[in-house]
Amino acid sequence: MKQELDYTRGAKPLYAQLYDILLNKLKSGEYKKNDVLPTEAEFEERFGVSRITARRALAELVAKGFVKRQAGIGTMVISTSEKQGIKTRISLVDGQQQAPITRKNLAIKFVQPPESIAALFGVKGRAPLQYLTRIICRENDAPAQVNYIWLTPRLGTLTLDDVEKGLYSAFEERNENIDAYQDIITAGLPDEEDCRILSIDPAVPLLIKTRKGFNDRGELVEYTIAKHMAHYYQYIVENSR
Incomplete structure (x- = not known):
């Protein structure tokens, strides 16, 4: 069953909405340390988004230190809280x-x-x-x-x-x-x-x-x-x- 995202004008970008959903799952304990997240294809089916959108949301989780990508395994949870320290974002x-x-x-x-x-x-x-x-x-x-x-x-x-x-x-x-x-x-x-x-x-x-x-x-x-x-x-x- 697809989880609905907000497609209305002015809504957050889809990747940002998906990131928020995944972040909530991490913080609520639905995803725990060492869990392997669904694949991009599974996100595509579950949320109705493109793999590019799923990949960008996962990249945000990687950048924040929540998950890492491991060859032969997938995207693994390494932390359920954001790494401490100063982060700089240039856009x-x-x-x-x-x-x-x-x-x-x-x-x-x-x-x-x-x-x-x-x-x-x-x-x-x-x-x-x-x-x-x-x-x-x-x-x-x-x-x-x-x-x-x-x-x-x-x-x-x-x-x-x-x-x-x-x-x-x-x-x-x-x-x-x-x-x-x-x-x-x-x-x-x-x-x-x-x-x-x-x-x-x-x-x-x-x-x-x-x-x-x-x-x-x-x-x-x-x-x-x-x-x-x-x-x-x-x-x-x-x-x-």
Whole structure:
């Protein structure tokens, strides 16, 4: 029987609702130390959410120190209370986050990467890698962000149709789920391509987020350079216990 989540406008994201449910089960004693949590497929059946949503909720539990992922076993409870100590959360938050997002994939093609990126993917002789360009807009708005995404050769040849329903869905279908990532956020000015795609002046400041996304085997799946129009976003650092 599926447990109902709140899909109404303005409700918490589904992964956050699922995280809250699991947290309550941990704190109430329904899940105890050394218990193995249900699989992502079981969460999909029980709550009617995608595996990506389930994976993100579990990742939050891992980050808080409640559970750990163990090869051959699954997601195991290691604590029913949050680890003590100061935790820092760094996030990039859209100042218009209540407005709907529209994603548009512009092109996906094979491009010879810079030497540094070729080395990250372990390709020899700077062999071409698939390169996805997409923009993110707000409703009735000009593009607020452009993403340049380098993809692992393990994905095979992708088309725009393959990524239309979501890039991470395409990863999941090819057993390249993102299990961990590293973000680095800097600031800079747009280059000629950014100006053309975002329709901005070369003097407009951008927030630049560089992401490395890894599968559960620790292999690099995506290397993304996301360039955000600075006036749409806030860079927030929160300190909490």
